[in-house]
Amino acid sequence: EAQKQKYLPKLASGEMVGAIAMSEPAAGSDLQGVKTTALLQADGTYLINGSKTFITNGWHADLVILVAKTDPAAGAKGTSLFLIERGMPGFEKGKRLKKLGLKAQDTSELFFDNVKVSADQLLGGTAMQGKGFICLMEQLPWERLQIAIGGIAAAQAAIDWTVQYVKDRKVFGQAVGNYQNTRYTLAELQTEVQVARVFVDKCCELIVQDKLDTATASMAKYWCSDLQCKVMDECVQLHGGYGYMWEYPITRAYADARVQRIYGGTNEIMKEVISRSMGLAGR
Ligand SMILES: Cc1cc2nc3c(=O)[nH]c(=O)nc-3n(C[C@H](O)[C@H](O)[C@H](O)COP(=O)(O)OP(=O)(O)OC[C@H]3O[C@@H](n4cnc5c(N)ncnc54)[C@H](O)[C@@H]3O)c2cc1C
Structure with a gap:
């Protein structure tokens, strides 16, 4: 106290x-x-x-x-x-x-x-x-969920910036957003982010009730950070060369996203935790 x-x-x-x-x-x-x-x-x-x-x-x-x-x-x-x-x-x-x-x-x-x-x-x-290790293990699900929440929020922001960008940017006489590839790519990304968001919302509900277990938090961390990186990569692509320039927020979001798969326990370690919860133990 x-x-x-x-x-x-x-x-x-x-x-x-x-x-x-x-x-x-x-x-x-x-x-x-x-x-x-x-x-x-x-x-x-x-x-x-x-x-x-x-x-x-x-x-x-x-x-x-x-x-x-x-x-x-x-x-x-x-x-x-x-x-x-x-x-x-x-x-x-x-x-x-x-x-x-x-x-x-x-x-x-x-x-x-x-x-x-x-x-x-x-x-x-x-x-x-x-008892330090036990304390860390008890608190890491919250850290991992925070990474998932940040990842999904950043992915949604990236989609929103990109939707705006492809409406404004004209190529071959029409907006980039008119091409079927652009529309389908963004539709798929939005679907995946929405699906992830439902899972993250569920995890938030569980953590408030003190019921979020380590394996589920690890699933959220690995799935959402992988998805965040995928979204950033596709959104940079839809920005063309401007997506590689620091003056656009998508470039910073792309650079910021990469570490999400590394810190808070790497995504490989998340899969270790999940597989252990399934009764599968490595050497
Ligand atoms: C920007 C940033 C901020 C950070 N903030 C903090 C912080 O505030 N506090 C803190 O304590 N740490 C922090 N870290 C450290 C971070 O948690 C570690 O980098 C991370 O846990 C990975 O450890 P490592 O770098 O030693 O990689 P390693 O453990 O050397 O891993 C190297 C590779 O081997 C893989 N690997 C390791 N073990 C296994 C296994 N059993 N099975 C399969 N693959 C495996 C990893 O997944 C990875 O791909 C931060 C790191 C960064 C980059």
Whole structure:
């Protein structure tokens, strides 16, 4: 409760920007391979060492939820979450990484060199030591659904821009939108987006009732982000050369879309999660 009182009002007002630091140079999909450690000291503090990469808002962040191993030998059960504030001695921000898209937000490296924190900075208190992985697994369906929602919203915007564009653009004496190929392509994309939207609406209903399971959230994330990329690609095509120029919003939407299939767990990992829920286990 004390942590909620301290941080949540400022995060809600925007006085503090948050970030979640899971990925490391050698651990993305395989989160259990995280090497950052937070080792309990004799005086009851934790000493944190390690580094993170690809962290959204990492450079901007005032508060970072850090995934670290409190018991490196215990695998997922040795993982805990820490509240790390900007300016804590030993906590440094690395460079802002140069990205293909999503240029309005930073994606950064973070470094932890003997960062000493009190037990108050363990998210949820000392009772949560070793339960970080469970917390992440509980919250990831919401992150994945957010990616699906954003993907479908962006796809709809792209279709709307493109419908307008093909009505205005004249080729061989008529609007591009008059060609059957254009009309059928847009009709198919609109149908697929509408179908996806019904599924996403259902997922929203489930998450409000606290009933959205991991496999269903993974289906939404993978299906909607794949569809978003397909829609962007077709819409760029219908814009012709102008679709490749930054002055048109479709170009930015195309560049921004690509990472949706990668972050929040790659779409291959989503299929792992879904197939596991079907009783199919890989090696
Ligand atoms: C713009 C951006 C923002 C991000 N924001 C954050 C953030 O805020 N916080 C954070 O912690 N991380 C963040 N990430 C990291 C992101 O979550 C990881 O990049 C992602 O999980 C993939 O991990 P990786 O890059 O290590 O790829 P890898 O795990 O190395 O994967 C490489 C390829 O192997 C495939 N693969 C891996 N395992 C399997 C398997 N078991 N079966 C089949 N295929 C497999 C993957 O699908 C992928 O195609 C961000 C990344 C980007 C690009």
